[in-house]
Amino acid sequence: MSAPGEIRTSDAKGLPGDPPGGRRAVAVWGLGVAVYFVAITFRTSLGVAGIDAADRFHINASALSTFSILQLLVYAGMQIPVGLLVDLLGTKKVLVLGAALFTVGQFGFALSHSYGMALASRALLGCGDAMTFISVLRLGARWFPARRGPLVAQVAALIGMTGNLISTLLLARLLHDLGWTPTFAGSALGGVLVLVLVLLFLRDHLPGHEPEPHPYVGKGFVRNQVAAAWREPGTRLSPRSSPRWCSCCCGGCRSWSRRRAGRAPRRASC
Secondary structure, eight states, rough: OOOOOOOOHHHHHHOOOOOOOOHHHHHHHHHHHHHHHHHHHHHHHGGOOHHHHHHHTTTHHHHHHHHHHHHHHHHHHHHHHHHHHHHHHHHHHHHHHHHHHHHHHHHHHHHSSHHHHHHHHHHHHHHHTTHHHHHHHHHHHSSGGGGGGGHHHHHHHEEEEEEHHIIIIIHHHHHHOOHHHHHHHHHHHHHEEEEEHHHHHHHSSSSTTOOEEEEEEETTTTHHHHHHHHTSHHHHHHHOOOOOHHHHHHHHHHHHHHHTTTOOOOOOOO
């Protein structure tokens, strides 16, 4: 037995067939994280433009909140299809498709003059956004040892969430100085940049560490996997612990309570 606090040598070894990690792994994985960072920036960009959006599209607070709800529903509904696409097409193709979709969505939102077009653009953005984080998790699993998986996933999430700071500190100022279309169209150029970088440099896995092909397992495979995942308590807990779900629920309850009190709801969104 090893003494308390002593790290056993066997714990530090990787599993057979594990990728070694290293600088190249960090560089490739960093490209995926950059795509996720841009997706988070686009996702939260509406948070600093709520009043401007209400004035531009001539909508009230209820219609304004539909942007976030629609994007959230599209994001949630795409999770299982995106997982299947990553298995079928590979990480690079899914990231390219996701970056293309959320970039087109951001450009469309920049040029929108009607509420319907703006909703369609945000739905397209949510669809592309849904393809990013799962792909980043797969990149981490293909380029780093299994023992690094939790650390890699958490670091990717933390870096991606700093996109909120870009929305708050940079986009808010640009929106005030330049206006709606230049700000959102200019931010969409970030999507073009990461799209080109992914096309040129990203690889699904390290040479010599190709994943084994999945055999055909029948039509009920996905249904059984989803049912097994849902039986895990952590799976059922995650939607309730998500800050975005909580903020949306709190916002809806706040709006409902103000209506019950006979007061007009404020212009706010999730």
